Amino acid sequence: MPPPGSPTGIEAVFLANRDKLVRFLAARGAADAAEDLVHDLWIKVSGRADGPIGNPVAYLFRAADMLMIDRYRAHRQATLRDQDWSEAQDDADPTAERVIAARQEAAQVAATLAGLEARTATIFRRARIDGVPQRQIAAELGISLSTVESNLRVAARALADLKERMR
Secondary structure, three states, X not given: OOOXXXXXXXXXXXXXXXXHHHHHHHHHXXXXXXXXXXXXXXXXHHOOOOOOOOOHXXXXXXXXXXXXXXXXXXXXXXXXXXXHXXXXXXXXXXXXXXXXXXXXXXXXXXXXHHOOOHHHHHHHHHHHHOOOOHHHHHHHHOOXXXXXXXXXXXXHHHHHHHHHHHO
């Protein structure tokens, strides 16, 4: 029987495997955060009040792995949020140069679409700009679905060529 006040159950298993948990997390990519993650795991398991665990070592390693994944996801989301914020700030105050370049590109796209057959340009606008399903476009124009698809390919090829020329 353990002395009074000494850890039992999952806490005892945690303390016996603490160093292994740190090494496990470090090997999985946690690096310097391994100690913090093991501490978070300790907080999680030290207050457990539910029933016994069939395989406490496996439980601890799985819980540690899940904590690391949660931390990675939170870090990734914060990074993406920061990137989106900085990009939004950049876009919020466009330079005159960027405005002129965007207008020129839009004019070139419009000219490319105007250079296509009228039906091809109409099909492209209806499908890609208005978001109309291809079957509906075919029905509206009285043509086959394969003709709609073919015209979309022609328009996409023309815009891809434009993109190559703009590089």
